[in-house]
Each structure stands twice: as C-alpha cells, then as structure tokens.
Amino acid sequence: MILVTGATGTVGRLVLEALPTGQAVRVLAREPAGLTVPHPRVEVVRGGYGDETALLDALRGVRRALLVTSCVAGDDDALFIRAALAAGVEQVVKLSAGAVSDPLADDLITRWQRASEEALVSSGIAWTLLRPRSFMSNTLSWASSIQAEGLVRALYGRSANACVDPRDIADVAVRALTEDGHAGRAYTLTGPEPLTAFDQTQQLGRILGRPLRLEELTPDQARAALLRRHPEAVVEALLSSALRQRAGAKALVGHTVRELTGREPRSFRDWAGDHAGAFAPGTPGRVPGAP
Template identity: 65%
Template sequence: MILVTGATGPVGREVARLLCGKRPLRLLARDPGRVRVTGPGVETVRADYADRASLDAALRGVDAALLVTNRVTEPDDARFVRAARDAGVRHVVKLSMLAVTEPAADDLITRTQCRNEDVIRESGLAWTFLRARTFMSNTLSWAPGIRTEGVVRALYGTSRVACVDPRDIAAVAVRALTEPGRHEGRAYGLSGPEAISAADQTAQLAQILGRPLRFEELTRSEAEEQLLRRHPRPVAEAFLASAERQRAGAKATVLPTVRHLTGRPARTFRDWAADHAAAFA
C-alpha cells in the first residue's frame, strides 16, 4: 500500500493520478471532499498531522509514503515520521526544496525544510528527498490579473528561475515510491529545462492565449505589501529573501534529473502553460 499526502495539491494529486489503478493507494487529506482522484484500489481518508489517531489509521498497512507538508510553524514532519515508524512504514519520499542546498538561504521556510529533512534522516526510516525548484503552477496566482486587466505584476521580472512542472516532480516521486532499493538515501534536485523570467513567462502566456498581456514590475515595498496581506510577516520575509536570491542568479541552474530518472525531457513552461491555458482565459 502506498500513502499519498497532499492529495489535493499539484504534486500529490498527480502522483495519485499516475498510480491510480496500478497500485493499492490511500490518499490522505484534511478535506476528503476536495480529492478528485478515484478508481479501483483507491481509498481516501480524512487525517491531520496534529491528530495522531487519524495518522495511525491512515498509515496502517502502508509500505511507502509521499510526504508533503507546508505549514512552517507546525512540526508536521516529526509527527508524521513518529507515526510512520510505529506503523512499520518502510520508505518515506519527502517533497522538499532546492533552497536547502543554497548556502545563502537562511529564511524561515528554508530553515524549516532543513529541519524536516534532518528529522526524516534521523528517523531510521528509508528516505528519498525530492528537492524541487519553484513550481510552474505558482503562476496560477497571476490568473485574476490576467483575466481582468491583462496584466502580470511581479517582483524582479527579469530575474530567471529554472522552474519545474509539478507533473515532472510527480513522475520522479512515482519512480521513488515504486522502485524499491533504487532511490533510498538519495536526494534529487529537480528543475525545469530552462531558466525563465516572469517577463518571458508573461510573453509566452500572451502567445498561448492569443491576447496582449502586459508585465508590470513591482517595487519591493509593493511586493511586501501584497505578501503581508496573505502571510504572516516571517513567511512574507522568507518569500522576499527567496526573490533576492533569484535576482542574484541562485535559481537559474538547470538540472538533468528529470530526464535521467524518467527517460524524457523535463517539460518547458510553454508546455505547462499550454496545458493550463483555460485557467488564465
């Protein structure tokens, strides 16, 4: 049995879709009503990392698990690992981030992911880390501005990032979850096939949508104000620090891991945008 957490997010949902009908599968969600993957051998359970009883039930009979966490103020990874170890889980595949390998990255989110990796590494469980670069799907946050104004607003619009399609992360996760003995103790850095700027992404979206779009550069204070509307200050400051590292070139490196592990090239942003054009239309 494989357990997939984060089953309503871009990576977990795609892992579930790829495994549906091929392996016995249990999908964990705080709100099972939001899970969209169903099929033979697929079970959806309600659970929360802070509820040990629900974790115990979700992990019963599980051999391998995809672990996705995103609450930086909660010890969700430690809670999950304790329950997984007690349940006899063999292998945890953890969705992490490439920033943990950057010496200059010392923001709250990166420190949290470093601690999470340490917790898993020290747990005694077999592990695989998927250290992903920025998700291409993050640009979905631009959709309201594109639909209503034809405008994309972002900070440091000419800085480049080798963003990655969540579907490619999921393809690597499936390999790690279903090929015992090949991926344990490995940390995989995952990027897209090119480094691209927000301004270039805007231009590509305009071509795909067949309508003019305008890119507007945010000032740092404008970006900070927007972030603080949605996040606590330490999280907003972490995003701003990440943007500064991107401006310095820390996120432009292209890695060959997706091709090496899946046998096909990583998808480009244009590929991703064409497949998700309806979200911006």
C-alpha cells in the same frame, strides 16, 4: 500499500492520478471532499498530522509514503515520522525545496525545510528527498490580472528561475514510490531552462493570442501584497528568497527529470498551453500552493 499525503494539493493530486491503477493506495486528507480519486483501489482516511489515531490508521500496513507538509515552522513532519516509525513504514518520499541545498539560503521557510529533511534522514527510515524549483503552476496567481487587465505584476521580473512542471515532480515521486533504488537519494528537480517573469509573460501572451504586459513591483509593493495572504515572518522569507533568485541562485538547470523518466522535462510553453484556459477571460483564477 502506498500512502499519499497532500492529495488535494498541487503535487499530491498529480501523484495520486499517476500511480498505477493496480496499486493499493491510501490517502490521508483533512477534507476528503476535495479529493479526485482516479481509480477504485484508493482508500481514504479522514484526518491530519495532529490526529494521532487517524495518522496511525492511515499508516497501518503502508510500505512507502509520500510526505507533503506546508505549515511553516510547524511540527507536522516530526509527528508523521514518529507515527511512521511506530507503523513500520519502510520508506518516506518527502517533498522539500531546491533552496535546502543552497548554503546561502537562511530564510525561515528554508530553515524549516532543512530541519524537516534532517529529521527524516536521521530517523532510521529509508528516505528520498524531492527538491523542486518554483512550480510553473505558481503563475496561476496571475490569472485574475491577466483576464481583467492583460497584466502581470511581479517582483524582480527579470530574475530567472529554472521552474518545473508539477507533473514532472509527480512523475519522479511515483518512481520513488514504486521502484527500488531511490532510497538515500536527494533529487533537485528543474525545468529545461531558466525563465524570468518577463519570459513567462511573453510566452503566455503568444499562447493566448493577446498582448500581455509585465509591471514590476517594488519590494514594498510586493510585501504589501504578500501580507494580505501570509504571516509577516513567511512574507520576509519569501522576499529573501526573491533576492536570492535575483542574484542567480535559482537559475541552474539540472538533468534529474530526464535521468529518472527517460524524457526531457516539460517546458513552460508545454505547461502554459495545457493550462491556457485558466488565463482566459471569464475563467475564475486559482492561486495554488507551493512548498
């Protein structure tokens, strides 16, 4: 039995879709109504990490689990690990972040992810760590301004990130969940090239067949926009992360996706072509989550 958490989110949803149809799968979800269940062998347990009864029910008989947490500085990882130990789970595949391996990254989000990784690694459960760079799907946050104004607003628009298609993260996660040989491994996951917001804007414009313009935000403008969606401590962490990106900390391209899947990682052009409808006029925009 495999347990998938975060199954209504960007990566968990794709993992659930990509798991073999013959595989017995269980899902832990606070809001099961938001699930897309791709095949009949998926069992759903309603609840969250703070619900000990639901968590133990979800972990009963599970051999491997995908752990996705998003409450920054919260104790969801610790709660899950404690329950997984009690249930006899053999291996946990944790969705983390590429910044964890950067010794210069010391913002709140990275410290939380680093501590969460350490809690798993020291738990005695076999572990696999997935450390992706920025999700290509984060550009969906531009959908409304592209639809209405043909405009992308971004901080440090000429700074590069080796962003990755969430489908590639999911493909690696499925291998770690269904194959042997991934325990004790930490995988940094990137796309095939470093891209700036300017590069992405240009590529989206060509795919959509319309001119798009990039407007660079000042740090104060970016802070004000982020404060409308996040607590101040998280906003400061995101701004610190953007500064590291401007310094080149996120531009390195790795080869893990190719090594584990046997194919090249998907390009941003691939991702954008498959999701062009989200940016078309009259299509409601969606702001995805990202760890």
